[in-house]
Amino acid sequence: MRQWRIIAKEAMTRASIIGKFLCLLHVTDAYVLSSNHVLGPSMLPTLNITGDVVLVEHLSHRLGKLGSGDLVLVRSPLDPKKTLTKRIVAMEGDKVTFSLDSTRSHNSRSLVVPKGHVWIQGDNLYVSRDSRHFGPLPYGLIEGKVFMRVWPPSSFGLWGE
Amino acid sequence: MGTPRVLWSITKKCFTVGVITLTVSDLFASIVPVRGASMSPTFNPKTNSLLDSLSDDRVLVEKLCLRNYKFSHGDVIVFSSPNNHKEKHVKRIVGLPGDWVGTIYDVVHIPEGHCWVEGDNTASSLDSRSFGPVPLGLVKGRVTHVLWPPHRVGTVDRKTSQNRVSSSSSASKF
Numbered sequence: 001m002r003q004w005r006i007i008a009k010e011a012m013t014r015a016s017i018i019g020k021f022l023c024l025l026h027v028t029d030a031y032v033l034s035s036n037h038v039l040g041p042s043m044l045p046t047l048n049i050t051g052d053v054v055l056v057e058h059l060s061h062r063l064g065k066l067g068s069g070d071l072v073l074v075r076s077p078l079d080p081k082k083t084l085t086k087r088i089v090a091m092e093g094d095k096v097t098f099s100l101d102s103t104r105s106h107n108s109r110s111l112v113v114p115k116g117h118v119w120i121q122g123d124n125l126y127v128s129r130d131s132r133h134f135g136p137l138p139y140g141l142i143e144g145k146v147f148m149r150v151w152p153p154s155s156f157g158l159w160g161e
Numbered sequence: 162m163g164t165p166r167v168l169w170s171i172t173k174k175c176f177t178v179g180v181i182t183l184t185v186s187d188l189f190a191s192i193v194p195v196r197g198a199s200m201s202p203t204f205n206p207k208t209n210s211l212l213d214s215l216s217d218d219r220v221l222v223e224k225l226c227l228r229n230y231k232f233s234h235g236d237v238i239v240f241s242s243p244n245n246h247k248e249k250h251v252k253r254i255v256g257l258p259g260d261w262v263g264t265i266y267d268v269v270h271i272p273e274g275h276c277w278v279e280g281d282n283t284a285s286s287l288d289s290r291s292f293g294p295v296p297l298g299l300v301k302g303r304v305t306h307v308l309w310p311p312h313r314v315g316t317v318d319r320k321t322s323q324n325r326v327s328s329s330s331s332a333s334k335f
Contacts, residue, residue, distance in 0.1 A: 020177055023184035030187065075298035078274040080230045116244040140246035141298045 031058050035150065036073060038085045042128035046071070046159075047085065053151035054085075056144035066118075067091060071146040071159065074120065077134050085146060086120035086130050092139075094119070098132050118142070190223045192308060193239065195251050199280035199287065203237070203317065204251070204307065219309035220251075220317070222302035230297050232257065232276065234326065235319030237304040240278070243292050249301060252278035252288050253320065258297075260328040264290055274298070281320075 028034075039051035047054075056073050060066050068088050076082040090096045096119045099108035113119050117136035122128025131137055148158050185191075194217040195204040204218040222239050226232065232254055242248040256262040256277030262269050271277050275294035280286025289295060304317050 020181065023181045026184045026188065027180050031183075075296075076274065077296040077298060078272070080274055080297040080300070114244070116242070116246060138241075138243040138246065138296060138299060140241035140243070141296060 031062075033057050034144070036083070036085075036146075038073075038146075042122035042124050042130070043071075043085055043087075044124040046087075046123045047149075048152070048155075052149050052155070054146045055148040055150060056146050058144040060145045061139075061142045066142070066145060068094070072120065073143045073146060074137060075141045075143060077137060077141060083143065084120075084130075086122050086128070088118050089121045089131075090119040092117055096131075100132055116140075186224075188224055190221055190225075190305075191302070192219055193222055193249075193251075194219050199282050199285060200237070200251055200253070201282040203253075203281045216309070218307055218313070220304045221306040221308055223305050224302045226303045227300070230300070232297075232300075232303070233319060234328070235321040237317050238276075238278065238300050239302045239304065240295055241299045241301060243295060243299065250278075250288075251304060252280050252286070255279045255289070255322065256294075256326050257328065260326050262289075263325045269294070276300075 034056050035053055036056050037051055037053050038047055039049065041049045060070075061072070066072065066088060068090055070088045072086065072088055074084050074086065076084050090113050092113050092115050095110060095112050097108055097110045098121075113136050116139050118139060119131045120137050121130045121132065146159075149155055196217055198205050198207055201207060204220065232238065234254060234257060236254045237251060238254055239249055239251050242250055254276050256269075256271045258271055258273045258275060260271045260277070262271060262277045269277070271294050275296050277289045277294050279288045279290065306316050307313050
């Protein structure tokens with residue numbers, strides 16, 4: 001009888017340690033630092049088409065320290081289950097000039113980015129679906145800032161700007 | 162004698178409790194106060210009773226719906242405002258992606274990945290009629306129960322208005 005109690009108590013202690021660790025893991029992943037596997041051609045040549053593993057920090061966007069030129073991880077406005085990696089080209093209040101068809105420049109449009117939104121574009125303008133297609137992105141959809149690449153090892157390192 | 166040790170152990174306990182509370186409130190459910198009368202009479206009906214006028218309603222927001230973002234017409238959701246990511250609003254979903262919603266002036270098509278929200282108190286509610294369809298990625302949870310004041314504790318039901326929304330799912334029945 002007493003043996004079961006001892007075993008149960010030890011199981012509870014172990015389970016609570018694991019539970020606390022998982023909670024710490026979630027908080028770190030969501031509020032501090034996480035890693036993401038990004039792939040696709042829309043950010044060539046900055047990111048590889050076959051997939052890179054990057055480190056994303058989740059502090060800058062909460063503190064309002066994002067600016068144009070930053071690489072960000074955002075939740076797609078077309079599908080909330082997908083995340084996109086794009087570059088911020090303009091912040092709220094800035095004027096953006098763009099053309100949907102990059103090969104011809106005579107049908108370009110201009111607009112001012114509204115309050116609470118940013119304008120994102122992929123570095124590879126020919127294949128990227130970004131703010132030129134779905135409009136300014138609400139700031140609340142930004143999840144973090146990409147600051148370092150850890151895989152493949154040949155392109156390990158931070159990005160300067 | 163061991164004051165630094167006691168302080169350190171208290172700090173560790175506070176940190177652990179904080180981390181666990183944050184995880185539970187992010188992944189499972191949290192309790193939030195509802196401010197304003199835009200969802201009257203569902204929340205904050207502002208009747209003449211004492212409890213109603215003393216404090217705001219507190220509601221239970223569940224986060225399990227954020228796993229696959231499957232919402233139904235009439236769900237009450239909490240979302241970050243598209244114009245100011247620091248503000249959160251509580252409104253009811255009137256239109257889902259692919260629906261056509263009728264406003265006073267025209268009929269709006271809800272694009273993929275967005276929803277149309279309106280407050281129950283149509284006279285004083287800042288909602289999709291002002292800022293357009295809301296991306297589903299901004300949704301932070303779904304309101305399931307009212308927890309305060311005690312005489313209005315209960316589930317929050319879905320309320321749909323069929324005559325204003327034409328949804329793609331209902332059209333396929335014909």
